[in-house]
Amino acid sequence: MKIDILSLFPEFVEAFFNQSMIKRALEAGLMEMAVTNPRDFTKSRHRQADDTIYGGGAGMLMMCQPLFDACHHVLPEKGKRDRVIFLSPAGETFTQDKAKELYRDYDHLVLICGHYEGVDHRVEEHLADELISIGDYVLTGGELGAMVISDAVARMVPGVLGDAGSAATDSFYxxxxxxxxxxxxxxxxxxxxxxxxxxxxxxxxxxxxxxxxxxxxxxxxxxxxxxxxxxxxxxxxxxxxxxxxxxx
Structure with missing residues (x-):
């Protein structure tokens, strides 16, 4: 299982990679996780990844181009067992059944984290395969949701928990x-x-x-x-x- 997270705040996600269970799994080669900053793919010399909203409105919106290019970088050729997921309040509520489905049906997950006032709608329409929400509340960005999904899926990878029976006896399994x-x-x-x-x-x-x-x-x-x-x-x-x- 490989999980790529697209985030404007990679240091936040990297801290998650260094926590006990995930860190051991990565070091043992049981799975792969990486974070990619869409700013690295912007065409602006100032590394701008957001801009004002067409039609007016408060705040800034993440631009689609850096996200599309970042996604294509980590997933150059998309296959049937690859899945691009956008963390959005409009998405299906994340459950243990969904975690099992993602682990069972896919080998590579790309999790897109929004920020600021949101993301250009073309990401939702033309880049993401599906939208997932971790609950009906407002967060600053999608990073926490991406970490929740990554953690829940990682627990099912054989060897990650150390005890093969642990995941199956967890609540909600x-x-x-x-x-x-x-x-x-x-x-x-x-x-x-x-x-x-x-x-x-x-x-x-x-x-x-x-x-x-x-x-x-x-x-x-x-x-x-x-x-x-x-x-x-x-x-x-x-x-x-x-x-x-x-x-x-």
Missing amino acids: EPILEYPQYTKPYDYNGWKVPDVLLSGHHANIARWRRKEALRRTLHHRPDLFGKLILSGEDKKLMAEIREEEKEE
Whole structure:
């Protein structure tokens, strides 16, 4: 997997490349990530990458030419397993399912970060394959969104997490929250770790974890719970949960 990020603020993105999980993955050659500054492709001697808005309006808009040229530099010949993504509030909301799709269907992602008042619409119309939003709120630029997508996709690359099972047990890998987890001390202010986790009985521990994951999802994210396909065992666990909560 290769990820290229187009950003006017490469130092911001480079700091992300140097954090623990991503840094180890890059050093081990498990994946490639790079940041490219569209200013390096501007035709202005002042390296101008933005300009005033046609028709009037406050602020400045990123020009399309530097972004097109920067994208063509990192992706000279586009194939079926290459994907150009523009970070935009108009895009599809990013989810774990989308992260899995990007990892499964593509080998090279190019993430375009907007800034200032936005980007010339021709980038959205003629350069990007799709638009993605990380949520319904306003940020200064697309860099944070690009890092969110990169991190979520990187976690699925074999070897990046070190533990092959870690990604599959994360919250949202399926539409269920992760089960509660504990570490030392066993007793803190009278709040004790559930005894089953100290039992050494792996089947009982696995059953408890699934049950508590179902319980957490039901209470904290009923929207996710509604999407979950319950197995026969899950239905038994849910019956136990309802009976327990009826007695409280």
